[in-house]
């Protein structure tokens with residue numbers, strides 16, 4: 633009977649240690665917050681000026697006509713070769 637008791641206690645201690653190790657390792661393994669950040673960056677909206685040389689963070693930054701500004705995604709602006717407006721970024 634004593635042998636069986638010792639065995640079961642060892643088993644419990646092992647499982648507790650294993651569980652603690654697994655729990656402490658989990659945040660480290662999941663510690664890559666790059667996926668949500670990428671999604672936000674891909675859907676960032678910018679303003680293309682009427683002259684089409686720069687993209688702006690707002691349509692009334694003063695370097696373009698807000699009525700002629702077009703809203704496009706940051707990806708589209710970069711694909712068009714537009715440069716960041718030095719005033720509003």
Ligand SMILES: [Zn+2]
Pocket residue numbers: 687688689690693694695717718719720721
């Ligand atoms: Zn601007």
